[in-house]
Amino acid sequence: MLKMSKLTDYGTMVLAFLAANPTRMQSASDVARDTHLALPTVSKLLKLMTRTGLVVSTRGALGGYQLARAPEEISAADVIDALEGPVAITQCSGSVGHCELEDVCGVSSSWQKINVAIRRALDEVRLPHLAAAEFRMPPMNLMGIPITQETDRR
């Protein structure tokens, strides 16, 4: 199905929330409260995204998180890279440049082409676009089964 992990979905929500007030420092608890995600999960996400440079953190009392750059500068590809590692439809195709035998290896060509296409699409969509989507997914029916935006039970 080639689907994103839940964590990435949540990550988008968290980033969308931070994007709403880019200048304001938000603690993990703030984010958890407003996104309705469980605190430990939000905490984990923020830590991950700090390490990968999507958000910046301030430690100590009154500490918290902020976006590392303008929302327009954060793409879907950035989020997925941060939370799932580099996009790579096959094992070796993610390591362009690392693979010494790239020009011998037939795998590169076709799957690589696909990878590039995917990445380009993911690069074009930025946080503001995603943020618009995040907060208004209504309950809907998927093949007869009623679903809602899936969030962490807590």
Added chain:
Amino acid sequence: MLKMSKLTDYGTMVLAFLAANPTRMQSASDVARDTHLALPTVSKLLKLMTRTGLVVSTRGALGGYQLARAPEEISAADVIDALEGPVAITQCSGSVGHCELEDVCGVSSSWQKINVAIRRALDEVRLPHLAAAEFRMPPMNLMGIPITQETDRR
């Protein structure tokens, strides 16, 4: 990482093998022997791909499998659809047309755009391209770790 499942990888190998002799009927054992995959796995794959119409089967003694259509008519998207279900980066985005609230739901727009781009890329690559890749992946180094084309241990 957005990666394909192993099964899909194997599926490609199996199809590539069938594509080598499109007119010849191959039993599951034949395929297993020549692809170096475990028989039960190959069997499972072939059954799945038969049900989804990628290959046709003939039962009974002297039975076996053949491609359902010309190799050029089978795309990467077909293989993934058959073995992993429809490509859909988010939950609801796979059900275009089924979702009654599609025009209300903000999720459609951005992720949908990404989905379409991915699907187009997957549609363009056909079995002959993939087949060329399948049989000559040499041992290589991935970030210092020596790897080979991963196959089923059996």
Added chain:
DNA sequence: TCAATCAGGACTATTTTAGTACTAATTGAG
């Protein structure tokens, strides 16, 4: 009738993903 073969599904094992908990480090404020 038998042996070879596919069909279907149940089941188990493995791996990946999600989620939690605990301990250490940092820092502003009283």
Added chain:
DNA sequence: CTCAATTAGTACTAAAATAGTCCTGATTGA
């Protein structure tokens, strides 16, 4: 200087998805 709030790191547990196996039944050519 101490305390409370807060992030950092990491280890661990739980749940879900994926992979893989096996068994039983149906089909068919010899």
